[in-house]
Amino acid sequence: MAGHIQDRWYKTETTDGKTAKVKTDRHGTGMRYRARYVGPDGTEKSKSFADRQKRLAEKWLAQIEADMARGQYVDPRAGRTTFRQYAEKWVAAQTTDETSRTAVESRLRLHAYPYIGTRPLGSFQPEHIRDWSSELKTAIPSASYRRSIFENVSSVLNAAVDDGILRRNPCRATSVKAPQAVPTRVRPWTVEQVFAVRAALPERYRAMADVGGGCGLRQGEIFGLPVDEVGFLTGWVHVGFQVKRVHGTLVFAPPKRGKVRDVPLPSEVGKALTEHMKHFPPAKVTLPWLTPDGPPVTKSLVFTSKSSNAVWRSAFNDQSWKPALAAAGIIPEHERGRRYASAREHGMHALRHFYASVLLDAGESIKALSTYLGHSDPGFTLRVYTHLMPNSEGRTRKAVDSVFKAAGEADDGPQTAQAA
Secondary structure (H helix, E strand, C coil): CCCEEEECCEEEEEECCEEEEEECCCCCCCCCEEEEEECCCCCEEEEEECCCCHHHHHHHHHHHHHHHHHCCCCCHHHHCCEHHHHHHHHHHCCCCCHHHHHHHHHHHHHHCHHHHCCCEHHHCCHHHHHHHHHHHHHHCCCHHHHHHHHHHHHHHHHHHHHCCCCCCCHHHCCCCCCCCCCCCCCCCCCHHHHHHHHHHCCHHHHHHHHHHHHHCCCHHHHHCCEHHHEECCCCEEEECCEEEEECCEEEEECCHHHCCEEEECCHHHHHHHHHHHHHCCCEEEEEEECCCCCCEEEEEECCCCCCCCCCCHHHHHHHHHHHHHHHCCCCCCCCCCCCCCCCHHHCCHHHHHHHHHHHHHCCCCHHHHHHHHCCCCHHHHHHHHHHHCCCHHHHHHHHHHHHHHHHHCCCCCHHHHHHC
């Protein structure tokens, strides 16, 4: 058996060569038995048990010994760490970019800590996750957002398992069902919608629609597009920067997931950018790199605000983009004194979807499209846009029709056979 059991109410004394058990000063008060053992880290651990619970203490020590032998030992003291205490350390240790880390911290702070933040890690059972997930469903309508929160909590508990604080992740129990995101199909804008939104944008930002719909850049990549990355002579745009907000501060950063890439520059988009820069010359903008306290980086940006600074996403969306959507009839006009309704499916990302639909309709490969969009995996691109690819039924009809049409012109073609 691992360790031993100490009886705090009695001690053994030897007098004239004879041993006897005598009462201690603690006799009759407090916990009687103290089960003690040395853990894998070399430090002594213990747990106290009441009078008449010696067999329970022995059983507990036997379980400790079995767990050590199987490599499933969990330090009881570590298990007393609360979910929030452990999660905050876990978030701080993440090596992802600052924006992703901030998003995870926000989800945990708003939707996990209020429910399970004070619960000790060692006490987690699947029922606690089921109860929390039920509360989450009531509070948050979006299934995809609930799934993101659930996966963040599960990642924290996975780390606790890896660190030997939990035996198993309760989020992975068979009785726990993770929120399922509702699959949605991308419905790209029509050409008319794209140009209606473009016409309704302030002149200063109108060419953004050309870059988004004609090159597939993300919003932050458009905001962070330096003029020296636009190859008017080579016919390529180098996408190596974006402007994004980190802890309330605008910073320069690489594109999403660090996917620096080159994108073909159509001549019409090049003309639109040339015309734009005649009226709104590029301005030098200095922002910190990656984090608010990062080293300063200066770029001459194609698109800037009226004050020649980097464009803030929230201000642009509320003051320029959504009014243009309303003017184009894509979203309703807002009521006086109220903000426009949320329109996630009609953000600037809609221009990327339009770009993808145009390329696929023209026969461009998924691999090339994935590269131009900056996706990490062509399989992801295929899953998102497969329904926009020219369907096989259409190609089949066209192929067979062409064969039958050619054969029908011959004397012994299908039409002759049918008449016979």
